[in-house]
Amino acid sequence: MRVKVKIRCKQCGEKFVLRGKKERGRVETGFKQCLCNNTHEFEVEEDRY
Protein backbone atom coordinates (compact mmCIF):
# COMPACT_ATOMS: atom_id res chain seq x y z
CA MET A 1 0.00 0.00 0.00
CA ARG A 2 1.30 3.43 -0.95
CA VAL A 3 0.98 6.18 1.59
CA LYS A 4 1.77 9.84 1.87
CA VAL A 5 3.47 10.64 5.12
CA LYS A 6 3.63 14.01 6.79
CA ILE A 7 6.44 14.35 9.25
CA ARG A 8 6.92 17.27 11.60
CA CYS A 9 10.07 17.69 13.60
CA LYS A 10 9.36 18.31 17.27
CA GLN A 11 12.67 20.03 17.74
CA CYS A 12 12.70 22.69 15.01
CA GLY A 13 9.18 22.48 13.55
CA GLU A 14 10.34 21.64 10.02
CA LYS A 15 7.75 19.75 7.98
CA PHE A 16 8.33 17.11 5.39
CA VAL A 17 5.92 15.37 3.05
CA LEU A 18 7.13 12.06 1.76
CA ARG A 19 5.76 9.17 -0.18
CA GLY A 20 6.29 5.78 1.25
CA LYS A 21 5.19 2.22 1.26
CA LYS A 22 3.35 0.57 4.07
CA GLU A 23 4.24 -3.04 4.62
CA ARG A 24 3.15 -5.20 7.51
CA GLY A 25 1.99 -2.18 9.48
CA ARG A 26 5.26 -0.35 9.10
CA VAL A 27 5.78 2.70 6.92
CA GLU A 28 8.96 2.84 4.90
CA THR A 29 9.87 6.29 3.58
CA GLY A 30 13.63 6.29 3.66
CA PHE A 31 13.47 9.32 5.93
CA LYS A 32 16.47 9.33 8.23
CA GLN A 33 16.74 12.62 10.04
CA CYS A 34 15.75 16.26 10.06
CA LEU A 35 17.95 19.11 8.93
CA CYS A 36 18.59 19.85 12.61
CA ASN A 37 20.02 16.33 13.12
CA ASN A 38 17.02 15.17 15.10
CA THR A 39 16.54 11.49 14.33
CA HIS A 40 13.57 10.41 16.41
CA GLU A 41 11.46 13.24 17.83
CA PHE A 42 8.81 13.46 15.13
CA GLU A 43 5.08 13.65 14.72
CA VAL A 44 4.06 11.37 11.88
CA GLU A 45 0.75 11.45 10.07
CA GLU A 46 -0.21 9.04 7.30
CA ASP A 47 -2.57 9.63 4.42
CA ARG A 48 -3.62 7.01 1.94
CA TYR A 49 -3.74 8.15 -1.62
Ligand SMILES: [Zn+2]
Ligand atom coordinates in the same frame (compact mmCIF):
# COMPACT_ATOMS: atom_id res chain seq x y z
ZN1 LIG B 1 14.33 19.47 13.00
